[in-house]
Amino acid sequence: MTSPKSDILHILGESIPLGESREINFNVAKLHTTTSVEVPVIIERSKKHGPTILICAGIHGDEVNGVEIVRQIIAKEINKPKRGTIICIPVINIFGFLHMDREFPDGRDLNRMFPGTKSGSLASRVAYKLIHEIVPQVDLIMDFHTGGSDRFNAAQIRIVPNDSALEELSEVFGAPFVLYSKNLNKSFRNTCYKLGIPMLLFEGGKSFNFDTNITNTGVNGVKRVLNHLDMLHARFKISKPKKGCIFISESKWIRAKYSGMFRASAQINKAVNKGDIIGHITDPFGKFHHFVKAENSGYIFNVNEAPIVYKGDALFHISTQLIT
Secondary structure (H helix, E strand, C coil): CCCCCCCEEEECCEEEECCCEEEEECCCCCCCCCCCCCCEEEEEECCCCCCEEEEEECCCCCCHHHHHHHHHHHHCCCCCCCCCEEEEECCCCHHHHHHCCCCCCCCCCHHHCCCCCCCCCHHHHHHHHHHHHCHHHCCEEEEEEEECCCEEEEEEEEECCCCHHHHHHHHHHCCCEEEECCCCCCCHHHHHHHCCCCEEEEEEEECCCCCHHHHHHHHHHHHHHHHHCCCCCCCCCCCCCCCCCEEEEEEEEEECCCCEEEEECCCCCCEECCCCEEEEEECCCCCCEEEEECCCCEEEEEEECCCEECCCCEEEEEEEEEEC
């Protein structure tokens, strides 16, 4: 993990020396009412040199649990480093957050717009500014997401395969699962990967929802990583994960074979055996009852919590191969 090249951090048109705190507005456009939109970038610098860490959330405006994790990190002053610099952006997609919508007002998914363009769509301009004015200053990113479309994610870190440094940091973070997944084209993670900036992408919970266990896992994971980098002050307690991380190299979705009313019976985070009953699909009239069974043995790390499903809908995400 590298350190800043000078005592002065140059970011978003500001020059911030060691030992200073600063809140800068990450502003790209006003609302259609001409009202200014404040997107705070909260920067805390120690007097001592050290790594620069970006902790962010809200790339999708409906993923409020990720925002809550970053909020707690700021409120508890975990973001005040013993050495180095911590940059927090609790809500990147402020436009979606205001409308409680995943996308931008132009209907675009910010996480498919990177690296962005200076004169493109609104989402593309936000991506461009983030990549060109903030990301080059950092040594590590922790980006917080949640599941969407009523699908609840177990707390997990997603990384690319064959990256020993990220594997080590993932174990330090201590989420129950580490999922090896390829970088998606035009995503924030893929763009940072091409720039040589490592990222721990956290997934946990679901959109429009707060979950205390997920929040605690995210906050505790950040503390562990900062402690590992010698950036966390001694006054913060560090708890060890209850269990070791389970590394998942391959997985599959179990999909609905019928439309109807759905109830999951398998518990998230738990191992199931092939043939176990993990859910039920029924009709509203009491004439039909289908048992959803595990198609293979593995860990359930995503569950669809929607009460109504259609044939082909994703119901469970289950591991098919583990790294031991």
